[in-house]
Amino acid sequence: MASFMRPAPRTTSSSIRRRSVHRRSWRALRSVRSRCGCGRACAMKIIGVKVLEFRRRLDGRSWNPAFRWHERRAPLLILETDSGLSGVGEAWSQQPRIAFVLDYLARRCAPALLGRDPLLRMPISSQLESVSAGATEPWVAAAAESAIDIALWDLAAQAAGQPLWRALGGSTGRAAVYASGGLYRDGSSVNDLAHEFEADVEQGFTAVKMKLGALPLEADLERTRTVRDAVGDEVTLWVDAVNQLIRASAPAWCAALARVGVAAVQAPLPFDDIS
Template identity: 50%
Template sequence: MRIIAIAACEFSRTLSGAAWNPVSRWRERRAPILRLTASDGITGIGEGWSRQQDIAAFFERLRLVAPLLLGADPLDPMGLSGGLPAAAGWAGAAVASAIDMALWDMRAKREGRSLHAALGGTRRVVPVYASGGLYVDGKGPEALATEMAGYVAQGFTGVKMKIGALSFAEDHARVRIVRQAIGPRTELFVDAVNQLDRDGALLWSRRLADLGVAGLQAPLPFDDIEGMAMLQRQGSVPVIASEAEFRPEVFQCLLREKAVGMLQFCVGLCGGPSRALALIAEAAAHGVTATPQCHATAVLQAASLHLGGAHPNAGRVEFHMFHDHLHDLLPPGMRAPRAGCLSVDGVTGLGIAPEALDAPRAPDTGEIRTLWSMAA
């Protein structure tokens, strides 16, 4: 069996711009998706992380390495994706991750198994948290509390919200009202989107502990590992980082320096399922839980959920309620939580049929365009 065709696709969806976080106002969401087709007709799909304003860099890198994939054996994901020429920067890492994901999807389908099983996992249900709580124009704390309580009513037992854009008093009030709305048994995480300084992060950590918050994501700039180590040591809630990292040596440094209480990664950037499994195991060796991050389409969401079922050290998986792009393509068990968990059982591969990406879509749900394709 050989890879005979590659297609580069782009998902895009226009958003209102009313929702924002401390660094981004969401007027559009774009995501790179690829398809690999083998000589036996099986197609694997993968998605890579991307910088929204520089998504072209992903496709330029993919076009460069695509000829190396044609004619290759797709049943060796680790060997094939790991054998691609090295490239500095996020685009090379994201392309390698998407290729690895598509290869694993293809392999699992050929074996007639779900991706998590093909990866060696045995967990059929995966703990998740509902990710939302963005800032929205005209939306006050009460409406935010209603939003987050609504996720609990849907069956989630963990939620995440944003902080870091308003004054400490205003944001603290937002966290407090959410805690009251979701009750004491629901896990609450907050994401500062790298906007705090060391003193502010330490204050937040101690105040968040008083509200029973389970973790503080991205409290400091990505490169302030020393500051995160201080915060993990002196603060009162676990530090969660680092979703936009792709360099193995940085993940290793975060663990070695005890800078995180939860190691976060994006399977569409860190090296795909192959490398993500290794990261989860490395975190376990340091006594740290790993948590997959996701804020793109259903392809990346499905891969993140399967990673959650592939290793016992994978903690809660992010399930995004704002970036819910293409979520209608997910199997029902991967959309509707029961007791805080989603099911990764009873599917083959990722659980998303490649042909479903070609189905007509309503204008407000986004579109998928094939940018170019190559065939052997």
């Protein structure tokens, strides 16, 4: 769960709000082992679905092109099985509209998951598609289903007695990572921005990502050049426009960013602009 990888100051159990759906009587059913000793995963049943909301208060001084960070919120999902295994997933969400994802997981997805074999991911995916019409907005169903998919893979790896990276087809237990930051921040200068990414490189990161799209092109290009100069040519630089560019001007932004050494632009256009 990415939300818990770093210490969260003043975060306590009260930060987690629960919405649970259970059929406790199912716990009396014959328990089916996740592993039967034959070296392969065996059938299980989902007997509990917990929908949780993670919250962490922030100082509100940092912001991206879409909103100011007063609070970090994330929808979390726990699938409990009759074998004793639990799978955990996290969903992306528009921060101000996280309630849509939480309600959809609890009201639409949880009843569809109870009693299912979590190792049969494709039938579950098909069933979830059949209830997606009840989503408040199209992105809500996709966000919820991503949390379920993560939790199902977590269970599949545990049931097979494998680390997740191996269950997903990886050949080693190592994965490339990058440092994500470069938010706009009240009272900060481009020099502060440079120092932020210099510290990331000193920690060993070979790729970094920064936010842009809240300022005019020339102003954001100055920020981008500053970061490129700070990290050096050997470090991969990406930018995240948080869906704030428009079709008419996006090509000019991308061309200008490429000239200052940006390798890729994440989310340049609105996420539902797929035509």
